[in-house]
Amino acid sequence: MIKSVTGTKDILPADIPRWKYLEKVVEQIFANFNYKEIRTPVFEETALFARGIGEETDIVGKEMYTFRDKSDTSLTLKPEMTASVVRSFLERSLGAQQPLVKLFYISPMFRQERPQAGRFRQFHQFGAEAIGSPSPLLDAEMIQMSYEILKSLGLKNLTVKINSLGTPETRENYKKLLKGYLKNKKSNLSQDSRRRFDTNVLRIFDSKIESDQELIKDAPKLIDHLDEESKKDFEVVKEQLKKSNIPFQIDPALVRGLDYYTKLTFEIDSSSVGAQAALIGGGRYDLLIENLGGKPTPATGFAAGIERILLACENEKSFTVSDATIDVYLIRIDDKLESVVSELGVKLRKENLSVDFDYLQRSVKAQMREANKMNARYVLFIGGDEYKDGMMKVKDMSDSSEINIPSDEIQELISKLKQ
Numbered sequence: 001m002i003k004s005v006t007g008t009k010d011i012l013p014a015d016i017p018r019w020k021y022l023e024k025v026v027e028q029i030f031a032n033f034n035y036k037e038i039r040t041p042v043f044e045e046t047a048l049f050a051r052g053i054g055e056e057t058d059i060v061g062k063e064m065y066t067f068r069d070k071s072d073t074s075l076t077l078k079p080e081m082t083a084s085v086v087r088s089f090l091e092r093s094l095g096a097q098q099p100l101v102k103l104f105y106i107s108p109m110f111r112q113e114r115p116q117a118g119r120f121r122q123f124h125q126f127g128a129e130a131i132g133s134p135s136p137l138l139d140a141e142m143i144q145m146s147y148e149i150l151k152s153l154g155l156k157n158l159t160v161k162i163n164s165l166g167t168p169e170t171r172e173n174y175k176k177l178l179k180g181y182l183k184n185k186k187s188n189l190s191q192d193s194r195r196r197f198d199t200n201v202l203r204i205f206d207s208k209i210e211s212d213q214e215l216i217k218d219a220p221k222l223i224d225h226l227d228e229e230s231k232k233d234f235e236v237v238k239e240q241l242k243k244s245n246i247p248f249q250i251d252p253a254l255v256r257g258l259d260y261y262t263k264l265t266f267e268i269d270s271s272s273v274g275a276q277a278a279l280i281g282g283g284r285y286d287l288l289i290e291n292l293g294g295k296p297t298p299a300t301g302f303a304a305g306i307e308r309i310l311l312a313c314e315n316e317k318s319f320t321v322s323d324a325t326i327d328v329y330l331i332r333i334d335d336k337l338e339s340v341v342s343e344l345g346v347k348l349r350k351e352n353l354s355v356d357f358d359y360l361q362r363s364v365k366a367q368m369r370e371a372n373k374m375n376a377r378y379v380l381f382i383g384g385d386e387y388k389d390g391m392m393k394v395k396d397m398s399d400s401s402e403i404n405i406p407s408d409e410i411q412e413l414i415s416k417l418k419q
């Protein structure tokens with residue numbers, strides 16, 4: 001038997017109501033903040049991600065699903081949306097119609113990471129990108145929106161972490177400072193961190209290795225070496241979060257795994273999901289549009305992992321969805337009435353009632369069991385003495401009450417079933 005690919009999973013009918021509920025909450029909150037949905041292709045030219053996310057990142061270096069198509073073009077299944085959204089923004093001149101473009105998405109993503117609880121190779125993100133304004137109020141809006149979504153899903157054990165990576169000039173100066181600090185410790189760093197020392201020294205903060213963490217723990221912090229503008233913007237974000245009653249922590253090591261960030265970065269973690277605690281990550285990326293060939297355009301955004309959020313919701317039992325129901329199950333008492341049942345089913349379905357009946361020649365008892373399994377609100381019996389007398393029996397499954405309705409009074413039947 002052919003099995004599903006490692007790190008992928010089926011979202012089965014029993015899971016769908018929870019996904020739909022989450023999507024409804026997400027779409028409502030994005031609508032409240034006036035974000036418009038965008039859908040981009042599942043694959044893009046590889047160069048977009050290499051240039052957008054950064055050659056030195058784990059995503060580009062190790063995790064992308066890259067392949068050549070028959071015309072020898074290198075293509076990649078999207079590992080994240082920000083680069084794709086910016087590509088679309090530039091290619092379709094979205095900024096020509098309005099100076100600030102606010103977009104949201106819900107989409108599958110692909111990263112060849114080592115699968116574990118909360119980490120998949122195909123996973124789903126929802127997220128938002130606001131392109132066209134340098135205002136720190138928009139950075140705060142990203143956190144307010146994400147926090148509100150998680151709260152609306154009933155989640156409790158959340159930690160909002162924020163940091164500022166400053167302007168590119170600040171960062172370059174700081175990198176020199178950090179390199180100076182680490183220079184005579186370099187030989188004690190892990191192999192990965194020694195490589196990062198040369199390619200992107202900030203990412204040493206991301207190292208999971210304890211000896212690296214020990215070496216870097218007293219290093220100078222970028223947050224203490226910010227330029228005036230970044231400092232001021234960071235203050236505005238903090239102020240806004242306080243005003244919206246969103247508790248937060250400043251985490252100077254929050255450098256994030258993608259290279260495009262400037263100034264604000266943030267993550268929202270949950271203590272309810274184990275090792276993969278980050279539910280949401282985002283921040284400002286004022287240089288990405290330029291790096292991908294556009295005019296200098298400030299932007300900010302975030303993305304959230306849906307599987308992780310649903311796992312947190314499940315572990316916290318943060319919401320319940322009501323069991324799936326159908327409006328009516330038609331029970332055939334006489335086998336010769338099979339086509340009458342089917343015809344009635346068609347009529348009722350046209351009235352937007354959800355209807356089902358037996359296609360497997362099962363007994364009345366088995367049909368009744370099926371109606372119960374489907375949580376039918378009503379059961380309609382077709383056949384027997386009532387039918388001979390021109391009647392059909394309707395049973396209300398909530399209180400087991402029964403009434404007879406004349407078989408030719410379809411309108412009366414419909415009104416009853418819509419109650």
Ligand code: HAM
Pocket residue numbers: 079080081082111113118119120121123124125127128129257258278279280281282283284285300301302303304305306307308
């Ligand atoms: P990211 O931190 O790479 O950021 O991903 C955002 C979220 O996606 C993570 O916090 C996590 O919940 C989820 N996620 C990432 N990888 C996996 C995985 N392998 N399995 C399950 N869930 C995963 C970005 O993607 C940026 N594009 C966010 C952004 C938008 N920054 C600015 N705009």
